[in-house]
Amino acid sequence: MTTEPPARSRYSGARVHLAHGRAHLRPRFAERLPDGWARGEFSVLSPGTERRHLAGPGRDAGYMNAGRAPGDGGGPEVWVLGPVPHGTVFDPAAPGVLTAPGTVPVTALGVARFQHIARLGLDRLPPAADLDLSVVIGSGPVALGCVLELHRRGADRITVVTGRRYPPIGRAPYVTLTEPEAARPAGLVIDTTGDVHRAVALTAPGGVLGLLGTPGPDAVLPARDVHRSGVTVVGMHELVPVPPGAYEAAFTGCAEWISAMVDPGLLAAWCRIVPGEKAPEVYALLNAPGRPADPVILFDWRTR
Numbered sequence: 001m002t003t004e005p006p007a008r009s010r011y012s013g014a015r016v017h018l019a020h021g022r023a024h025l026r027p028r029f030a031e032r033l034p035d036g037w038a039r040g041e042f043s044v045l046s047p048g049t050e051r052r053h054l055a056g057p058g059r060d061a062g063y064m065n066a067g068r069a070p071g072d073g074g075g076p077e078v079w080v081l082g083p084v085p086h087g088t089v090f091d092p093a094a095p096g097v098l099t100a101p102g103t104v105p106v107t108a109l110g111v112a113r114f115q116h117i118a119r120l121g122l123d124r125l126p127p128a129a130d131l132d133l134s135v136v137i138g139s140g141p142v143a144l145g146c147v148l149e150l151h152r153r154g155a156d157r158i159t160v161v162t163g164r165r166y167p168p169i170g171r172a173p174y175v176t177l178t179e180p181e182a183a184r185p186a187g188l189v190i191d192t193t194g195d196v197h198r199a200v201a202l203t204a205p206g207g208v209l210g211l212l213g214t215p216g217p218d219a220v221l222p223a224r225d226v227h228r229s230g231v232t233v234v235g236m237h238e239l240v241p242v243p244p245g246a247y248e249a250a251f252t253g254c255a256e257w258i259s260a261m262v263d264p265g266l267l268a269a270w271c272r273i274v275p276g277e278k279a280p281e282v283y284a285l286l287n288a289p290g291r292p293a294d295p296v297i298l299f300d301w302r303t304r
Contacts, residue, residue: 010094014060015040015087015301016279021054023061023283025276028301029089036091038067042273043086044110045297047140048194048214051286060085061283064113067092068102077102079109081251087276087301098248100255107271108262110296112255114145115152119250121190121212121236122149129188129208131155137199138192139167139177142213144270144295146190147175152257159186161202168269168295190236196221205229212236270294276301 013029033039046063053059062085069080069092079100080092090097098116100109132155136146139162147158147169156174160167161183170177183202190210191199196219203209209231226233238247258267272294274282279299285291 011065011082011084011088011090013088014062014085015276016061016085016283017058018050018054018056018061018283019058023054023280025280028087033089034091036069036093037089038069038080038082038092039089040065040067040084040087041302042066042106042110042298042300043276044081044113045282045299047286047291047297048142050283054283054286061279062086062088064098065090066106066109071102079104079255081109081113086279086299098251100252101259104255104259105264105267106273106298107264107267107296108258109255110271110298111141111144111148111262111267112251112258114141114296115148115254115258116145116251117142117238118146118149118212118236119152119254120238120240120242120247121210121234122146122153123242124234124236124240125188125210126208126232126234131188132157133186134188134190135159135161135183135186135202136190136192137161137195137202138213139164139169139295140192141295142192144169146192146212147172148258148262149254152261159183164293167293171266171269194219200225200231203229203231206231208232208234210234210236271296271298273298273300275299275303 015026017024044064064081065084066081068077071078081098082090083096084090136143151174159176159178161178185204187204187207189203190212192213194213194215196215276299
């Protein structure tokens with residue numbers, strides 16, 4: 001299984017380019033759409049990933065790009081999500097492309113991408129981990145996906161530790177918001193922020209610490225504290241190898257579950273759709289104190 005972005009020849013027409021810490025909008029792809037390819041209608045913003053990309057050298061921006069394609073054997077139309085730049089046209093047969101039924105609302109599609117990450121990560125927790133007494137650190141898209149996946153697995157009491165006031169993740173009826181200063185140690189702590197020291201401090205002796213967020217390159221776990229407390233640390237990166245087809249099936253399952261089980265009003269509170277031409281303005285806010293509170297942001301490329 002590979003989930004690396006398809007080769008450059010499998011997509012064309014990137015709409016957003018990052019250079020010198022800023023995002024720049026490019027014209028719409030004007031060539032004839034190659035046979036069998038999908039036109040990107042929506043794309044998913046990944047704040048953490050794209051903040052890191054903003055700080056690096058110039059590159060085309062993007063995380064997951066969504067379009068439509070015929071189903072297998074000419075069946076009903078399906079959503080296809082490719083790990084290609086924002087707004088591109090792309091080959092649905094390229095490596096790493098995910099699918100979901102065409103009937104799934106686009107808001108469910110965007111939220112499902114982050115639940116997908118959590119689903120793959122939670123599969124690696126030890127069987128003894130008590131999901132119903134879990135603490136999730138963070139309130140962004142990965143935290144939201146984690147909360148949804150914990151609930152899908154039966155958890156009805158999830159504590160979310162966040163310094164944000166009134167984050168949308170708190171609208172889930174099974175979530176209790178707690179400020180970092182008031183948080184108490186728990187037997188299962190899942191960090192979605194990359195702050196490993198705070199996560200270790202919140203994990204009770206003998207408990208499980210799941211690293212779902214990506215720590216910085218210089219982050220170091222306090223090995224002595226982990227050793228003395230008997231904490232089990234689990235790496236939860238989504239690209240840890242899984243059996244053939246499991247990566248793609250996990251996403252399809254998330255999209256179907258959200259579409260069937262999550263109230264559309266909650267999806268609207270969690271997923272904001274922004275016209276694609278506004279992408280540079282959104283990128284400009286990613287490192288600002290007042291960055292968007294919406295856990296999931298989709299860019300709409302259908303009109304420009």
